[in-house]
Amino acid sequence: MAKTVMGLFDNRENAQTAVRDLESAGIVREHIDVRMSEELLSQYGGASSREEDEGFWGSVRRFFGMSEERDIGEGIQGMSPGDALVVVHADDAQADRVAEILDEHGAVDVDERRTGAPETGLRTEAGRATPATRGAAAGGEEERRIPVAEEELRVGKRPASRGGVRIYTRTVERPVEEDVTLRDEKVQVERRPVDRPVSAASEDELFKENTYEVREQTEEPVVEKRARVKEEVRVRKEPRERKETVRDTVRGTDVRVESLSPEEEREFARYESEFQSDWQAKYSRSGLSYEQVLPGYQYGYHLGNDPRYSTSSWPEIESKVQRDWDARGQGPWDRFKDAVRSGWERAHRH
Structure with missing residues (x-):
């Protein structure tokens, strides 16, 4: 069900600031009307304007608490010069939020201004909600809920680096030596006197020219290198648990109540x-x-x-x-x- 929410401000600046916040809250600008006190008085002076916009003036009448028998002009004339009336047409879901925004920006207390007696609250009618003072609650109830918040300390864990070791490997050379036994041959020529007869078959062979070779043999060291794993370096991590006390501060809402006369x-x-x-x-x-x-x-x-x-x-x-x-x-x-x-x-x- 549609509602009309009204707020009376003592200057145009506060009213315009409230309008901007209403637009930020999703209220369509065409559903927001701002009327200055001088404008309201001049508009209500003609009968034609009342007839053409009876719904609007009916809302204004209810806002100022005027009965049908009393002239709404009395309520308008009670406005101070420079006052601004913000009229918002909203649905049920938006009405309370609209009232809060008008209230936050300083909607004045109509009853207090008229009678001199402070009255807080939100006057409501069927299908209409009208903010009268700051801090008002819907339905005319003088109730304000103050949230009392408190932080809770929750301690968790996350991995963090705290150092360690870095291992490098590189190739180095060092001199080594090893003894080996080698065998060498040496040709020796030795002449010994002999005296034996020569057979007729071998006589011809003996007197032929011949060449004889006897070669010497020697051994040389042969070097061969083979890689072998002689040692291992093992690196491992050993987890250990420790207890640590975490100290911090948490915030909470401290509620203090002072009585105001x-x-x-x-x-x-x-x-x-x-x-x-x-x-x-x-x-x-x-x-x-x-x-x-x-x-x-x-x-x-x-x-x-x-x-x-x-x-x-x-x-x-x-x-x-x-x-x-x-x-x-x-x-x-x-x-x-x-x-x-x-x-x-x-x-x-x-």
């Missing part, structure tokens, strides 16, 4: 326009939205009403305030200290 809330709401101007001058270019810096203003304003700090000067209490702020874990002190000081100074002046 209705009077202090009303007083803070009176000066919120000043805080928004201070944010515009000091933080608008830092990338932090007013909603992100708002806890600093609230904390500083609370300190200014605390008897422990109300009579001291800022230099005297800054170190104590910083320690308390850091313990809260709401962000870096250097980023929020200007907002805290502005809130503290505003409480001092009232």
Whole structure:
């Protein structure tokens, strides 16, 4: 079922910032309408405009809590100059997210502005949801869920190199020697006197010319080299187990609850326009939205009403305030200290 979600902003800049975030969240631009207070009053002045867009004006009537018997113009005239009304047509799945975005960007409390009594929550009707103040929950319930997160330490294992050995091999030469026995021959010629008769058959052979050779033999060393494995170098790894204590830090959400009196809330709401101007001058270019810096203003304003700090000067209490702020874990002190000081100074002046 389609819903119409409306948010009232006290300036066009906050409204346009909310519109950009709505588009980033997937809301079609044609489903978003931004009307300034002056534009609404001039448009409602003619009967034809009411007849042509009765659905729109009916939504505006319900947004301002006007009955059918009362003129919706009374509600529009209750808007301050420069106010902007953001109207978003969304389906059921998107309505809650749209309300959250409008709320995060500073949708003002219509009932508080009209009656002076703070009222938080989200007014809903059949088929319509209208954000009225920051931090509101759907269905008109004054409920806000704050997630409390805590980190768990899980220790695992992964392999890592821690050194080892490197082994090189290379070829080297060294002199060796070995004794071997060699045999040499030597021809010896020896003449001995003899006296024997020669037969007639061999006489002719004896007186022929002949040549006789006797060769000497010798032995030479023959070198042959054969490779043999004489030694082995074995390399192995022996696993060993050891116990090691791992120390680290984990983050958790520390929830601290402070009671705020209705009077202090009303007083803070009176000066919120000043805080928004201070944010515009000091933080608008830092990338932090007013909603992100708002806890600093609230904390500083609370300190200014605390008897422990109300009579001291800022230099005297800054170190104590910083320690308390850091313990809260709401962000870096250097980023929020200007907002805290502005809130503290505003409480001092009232």
